[in-house]
Amino acid sequence: MGKTSLDKSKIKFLLLEGIHPSALEVLRAAGYSQIETIPKALGPEELKEQIADVHFLGIRSTTHLSADVFAQAHKLVAVGCFCIGTNQVDLDAARERGIAVFNAPYSNTRSVAELVLAEAILLLRGVPEKNAVAHRGGWLKSAANSYEIRGKTLGIVGYGSIGTQLSVLAEGLGMRVVFHDVVAKLPLGNARQARSLPELLAASDIVTLHVPELPSTKWMIGPREIAAMKPGAILLNASRGTVVEIDALADAIRSKKLLGAAIDVFPTEPRGNKDEFQSPLRGLDNVILTPHIGGSTMEAQANIGQEVAEKLVKYSDNGTTVSSVNFPEVSLPAHPGKHRLLHIHRNVPGVLTQINKVFSDLQINIAAQYLQTSGDVGYVVTDVDAGSSEQAQELLAQVPGTIRSRVLF
Numbered sequence: 001m002g003k004t005s006l007d008k009s010k011i012k013f014l015l016l017e018g019i020h021p022s023a024l025e026v027l028r029a030a031g032y033s034q035i036e037t038i039p040k041a042l043g044p045e046e047l048k049e050q051i052a053d054v055h056f057l058g059i060r061s062t063t064h065l066s067a068d069v070f071a072q073a074h075k076l077v078a079v080g081c082f083c084i085g086t087n088q089v090d091l092d093a094a095r096e097r098g099i100a101v102f103n104a105p106y107s108n109t110r111s112v113a114e115l116v117l118a119e120a121i122l123l124l125r126g127v128p129e130k131n132a133v134a135h136r137g138g139w140l141k142s143a144a145n146s147y148e149i150r151g152k153t154l155g156i157v158g159y160g161s162i163g164t165q166l167s168v169l170a171e172g173l174g175m176r177v178v179f180h181d182v183v184a185k186l187p188l189g190n191a192r193q194a195r196s197l198p199e200l201l202a203a204s205d206i207v208t209l210h211v212p213e214l215p216s217t218k219w220m221i222g223p224r225e226i227a228a229m230k231p232g233a234i235l236l237n238a239s240r241g242t243v244v245e246i247d248a249l250a251d252a253i254r255s256k257k258l259l260g261a262a263i264d265v266f267p268t269e270p271r272g273n274k275d276e277f278q279s280p281l282r283g284l285d286n287v288i289l290t291p292h293i294g295g296s297t298m299e300a301q302a303n304i305g306q307e308v309a310e311k312l313v314k315y316s317d318n319g320t321t322v323s324s325v326n327f328p329e330v331s332l333p334a335h336p337g338k339h340r341l342l343h344i345h346r347n348v349p350g351v352l353t354q355i356n357k358v359f360s361d362l363q364i365n366i367a368a369q370y371l372q373t374s375g376d377v378g379y380v381v382t383d384v385d386a387g388s389s390e391q392a393q394e395l396l397a398q399v400p401g402t403i404r405s406r407v408l409f
């Protein structure tokens with residue numbers, strides 16, 4: 001087990017949004033005991049109060065971490081996003097403060113793909129509406145507007161981890177798959193890449209969205225795109241709430257331009273299970289509304305808890321930043337018998353010279369040194385003999401351009 005210069009009993013973790021207990025198991029097994037858990041997301045003001053003395057913060061998709069919030073997080077070393085998306089975090093602001101951000105890029109891929117396929121089948125049979133009517137005492141036994149999924153065309157927008165997984169599963173059910181991505185992608189099976197989004201929209205019986213939240217994906221499906229879809233088509237969105245213009249979708253369902261929709265993510269989502277969900281889609285029977293549960297399976301959550309907690313422990317104990325989404329990536333070996341100095345600084349000429357001048361002036365022998373930069377930030381890790389690190393650490397903190405430094409032993 002690695003040791004840190006700061007006693008582990010003093011290192012504080014705050015885990016929000018009902019992160020799976022597997023994360024706690026990993027942290028406790030690594031010797032961390034100060035772990036507070038809160039089952040919901042916090043708003044900016046509460047967050048600012050809560051994170052003032054926190055070293056490691058765990059969130060999911062609902063907690064927004066802005067530059068303003070980071071400005072109050074004086075002790076924060078790293079953020080773990082216990083999910084795939086990291087759009088809820090101002091990654092540049094975190095990096096500029098020397099805060100590394102990690103996520104779990106693949107752990108819930110399968111869960112999302114399964115949910116989307118299930119919804120496609122139910123919507124093609126009109127099940128949500130028939131179910132709602134039956135709950136109200138009605139009986140809608142009819143084959144009108146009910147179809148098999150076999151032979152239908154699935155249009156996948158965003159052919160990444162989830163899009164490709166879905167592509168394989170859909171072909172297994174006898175569907176035709178067409179996809180649109182901004183990057184040229186290797187089509188799996190018999191899938192084919194559409195030349196444009198309009199081409200995909202015109203060709204698909206079911207359109208499903210799997211793009212990240214980016215300026216280029218904001219409101220990418222609005223009235224014009226819905227108009228370009230086949231009459232009676234179905235729209236699925238389990239990506240991010242800002243990708244679809246919800247009012248336009250509600251109009252298209254009411255006018256019966258679209259047969260149905262399944263929406264898992266919304267422009268505004270409740271922070272916790274006790275808050276009210278508001279949406280223009282409420283009350284539309286053939287729209288499946290789910291509370292952002294695309295990745296919420298026991299399998300996915302247990303894996304995510306373990307994966308992200310392990311990344312935080314590795315960074316805390318050893319300095320490794322591999323797979324960080326905003327930080328220079330350095331893979332570090334163990335450092336038995338050595339003290340490890342971690343130095344995060346502005347990526348400007350001369351900082352490495354200044355760092356090494358500290359070691360040279362103090363006549364400290366460098367056992368190993370690692371450097372990586374990412375954008376405007378540099379990360380230098382130096383292993384030195386035990387006993388000589390304390391003075392070096394003090395001087396390193398004074399090197400012009402230093403963002404933060406710490407020592408592990």
Ligand SMILES: NC(=O)c1ccc[n+]([C@@H]2O[C@H](COP(=O)([O-])OP(=O)(O)OC[C@H]3O[C@@H](n4cnc5c(N)ncnc54)[C@H](O)[C@@H]3O)[C@@H](O)[C@H]2O)c1
Binds near residue numbers: 161216264296
């Ligand atoms: N509902 C949920 O619970 C849930 C769960 C997991 C992920 N998600 C969301 O799904 C998104 C996709 O996940 P993933 O793991 O497949 O991500 P990914 O990064 O593997 O794939 C995203 C794909 O979208 C493509 N893309 C980007 N901009 C595009 C554009 N303008 N048009 C077309 N394609 C574009 C990328 O090139 C990439 O191939 C995540 O970013 C996350 O926001 C939601």
Ligand SMILES: O=C(O)[C@H](O)COP(=O)(O)O
Binds near residue numbers: 061084086293294
């Ligand atoms: O980005 C993700 O992985 C999904 O949106 C799931 O987010 P969640 O952890 O808040 O369910």
